[in-house]
Amino acid sequence: MVFNKFSSTxxxxxxxLSSFAEAAPTPFQLQKRALKFxxxxxxxxxxxxxxxxVLEPWITPSIFEAAPGNVVDEYxxxxxxxxxxxxxxxxxxxxxWITEDDFKQIQxxxxxxxxxxxxYWSVSPLNGDPYVQGAYDKLGQALDWAQNANLKPxxxxxxxxxxxxxxxxPISWGQGDTVKQTHTALNKIRDDHASHPAVAAIELLNEPMxxxxxxxxxxxxxxxxxxxxxxxxxxxxxxxxxxxVTSWNDWGSGMWxxxxxxxxxxxxxxxxxxxxxxxxxxTACGFGSQMASNNKWTISGEWTGxxxxxxxxxxxxxxxxxxxxxxxxSSYIGxxxxxxxxxxxxxxxxxxxxxxxxxxxQLDAFEKAQGWIFWTWKxxxxxxxxxxxxLAGGLFPNPVTNRNLPGQC
Numbered sequence: 001m002v003f004n005k006f007s008s009t010x011x012x013x014x015x016x017l018s019s020f021a022e023a024a025p026t027p028f029q030l031q032k033r034a035l036k037f038x039x040x041x042x043x044x045x046x047x048x049x050x051x052x053x054v055l056e057p058w059i060t061p062s063i064f065e066a067a068p069g070n071v072v073d074e075y076x077x078x079x080x081x082x083x084x085x086x087x088x089x090x091x092x093x094x095x096x097w098i099t100e101d102d103f104k105q106i107q108x109x110x111x112x113x114x115x116x117x118x119x120y121w122s123v124s125p126l127n128g129d130p131y132v133q134g135a136y137d138k139l140g141q142a143l144d145w146a147q148n149a150n151l152k153p154x155x156x157x158x159x160x161x162x163x164x165x166x167x168x169x170p171i172s173w174g175q176g177d178t179v180k181q182t183h184t185a186l187n188k189i190r191d192d193h194a195s196h197p198a199v200a201a202i203e204l205l206n207e208p209m210x211x212x213x214x215x216x217x218x219x220x221x222x223x224x225x226x227x228x229x230x231x232x233x234x235x236x237x238x239x240x241x242x243x244x245v246t247s248w249n250d251w252g253s254g255m256w257x258x259x260x261x262x263x264x265x266x267x268x269x270x271x272x273x274x275x276x277x278x279x280x281x282x283t284a285c286g287f288g289s290q291m292a293s294n295n296k297w298t299i300s301g302e303w304t305g306x307x308x309x310x311x312x313x314x315x316x317x318x319x320x321x322x323x324x325x326x327x328x329x330s331s332y333i334g335x336x337x338x339x340x341x342x343x344x345x346x347x348x349x350x351x352x353x354x355x356x357x358x359x360x361x362q363l364d365a366f367e368k369a370q371g372w373i374f375w376t377w378k379x380x381x382x383x384x385x386x387x388x389x390x391l392a393g394g395l396f397p398n399p400v401t402n403r404n405l406p407g408q409c
Contacts, residue, residue: 037112037200039235039259039297044371045400046113047106047387048302051376052098053135054117055090058313059379063093072317074119079130087132094138102377102388103145109391110399114146115301115373117206124185143198179221187228194232201235201259203301210241219251226255235259235297245287249295259370260294263302264362267309273323273333277354280307281361285409288365300366302375305355305395306384310339314382341381344393355384356395361408363400368409 037044051059055074064071066089071077078086106114118139121131182205193199204225210218218241229236237259240248245262252258264287266272266280275283291298308323309315320326324336338348347355366372374396379386383393390396397403 035200035233035235035257036197037235039201039370042112043367044113044299044373045111046115046371046373047111048115048117048373048376049098049102050117051379052116053094053122053139054119055093057317058311058382059376059385060093060097061313061380063089064313064317069318075130078132083130083132086130087134090132091134094135098142098377100145103142105388106377108399110401113200113371113373114377116142120182120185124181124188126181140192143193143196146198179217182221183224183228186225190229190232194229194234199234201237202229202232203237203239203261204229205239207239207263208241210243213241215241215243223255226258230256237261239263239301245290245298246294252296258296260296260298261301262291262298263375264300264366265302265304265306267304267306268322270322270330270333273308275307277307277357280354280358281408284358284362284365286365288362288368288409291366291369294369298369300362300369300372303362303366303372304375304385305359305390306382307354307358308334308336308339308384310336311379311382311385312340339384342383343381344383344386344389344395347383351384352393352395355390357405357408359390359396360403360405363397364403364406364409 050056055063055077057064057072063077067077068080071080077089081089103114116139118135119131120126121129122133122135122139125131125133186202186204189202194202204222205218208218208221222238225238226236235257236255238248238261240260240262245260248260264284266275266283272280272283287300291300309321309327310323313319315321315327319328321336321340322330323333323339325332326336338346338351344352363372374387376385376387378388383389387396391398
């Protein structure tokens with residue numbers, strides 16, 4: 001079994017292009033307005049800027065190590081430290097984790113999109129939330145650092161229950177007025193940024209847990225959100241809601257400029273973790289074929305070079321890994337030595353070879369459809385996930401259109 005599970009809650013993607021091209025619709029893709037990126041005609045190639053505006057303990061463990069042990073996400077960080085101290089720490093992080101030079105590096109590597117997680121609390125805060133604001137202003141600056149953008153708002157509560165939704169715990173999206181508040185945040189992003197020359201697409205909601213929230217709730221939200229954006233010249237992006245990448249072909253009749261986002265990870269269940277490197281490659285190639293069979297533009301908006309869940313705190317602060325049996329309810333498969341933290345240079349030669357094969361297979365697989373956005377640009381010590389370090393270490397092709405291992409799919 002392959003989980004497409006991992007993500008940050010609210011996400012924006014910026015396409016780094018020097019000029020705009022009208023999208024040429026495929027025979028099955030409705031389009032009413034000229035878009036700012038040639039979806040369906042040009043491959044999406046990009047990277048997520050994870051851990052910048054929505055904290056994740058595994059991406060920046062130092063922020064959490066400097067906080068009490070009860071701090072497991074951005075919500076508890078702000079709640080525990082108080083607004084003044086939380087703002088001091090977070091504003092410093094916002095100003096230093098990603099800079100304009102990162103955008104330049106990404107562009108030099110041949111990518112055309114950047115995806116940026118940002119929480120609803122930064123866009124349209126709710127009364128009583130402990131979160132602090134300021135990230136949304138920085139996002140506005142990021143739009144001026146890029147040339148096409150895909151902005152994805154978060155939802156109040158949690159639509160998936162992961163720490164990357166800003167708050168670890170029960171899934172509360174869909175209850176009370178959370179859906180209404182999501183529309184409020186979405187519409188503010190539309191009003192503030194949809195006309196920006198850098199904004200190429202807006203995603204309605206990142207990773208709603210359809211099987212828990214209810215597919216009907218998600219589909220109704222998507223239809224209403226599409227209505228909010230139908231008069232904007234952006235691609236209207238929606239996540240597959242963990243219902244399967246091929247499950248949306250019969251949905252969306254009469255709706256134009258739809259872009260389906262699916263997330264592909266092969267590390268969050270025992271079956272995937274027991275696969276051999278060759279099986280990981282074969283599974284990725286097969287998933288790319290599924291993506292290409294869709295009747296909507298389809299990208300893999302999150303994926304990784306990792307074949308284990310060994311990165312420190314990947315499953316939550318203080319939690320271990322399924323791979324070595326230290327995660328509750330798991331059984332030992334192999335050792336995480338050398339995989340929890342460190343650098344690309346510190347990986348074993350076997351790990352380097354396997355990661356390189358896996359990355360290039362996924363590049364080929366996802367480009368059978370409309371493309372990909374890697375998770376994530378940088379980390380403090382998770383080399384399999386760190387695109388900046390993988391590029392520098394030669395495990396990710398540079399430029400990203402190169403292939404050292406062609407023909408795997």
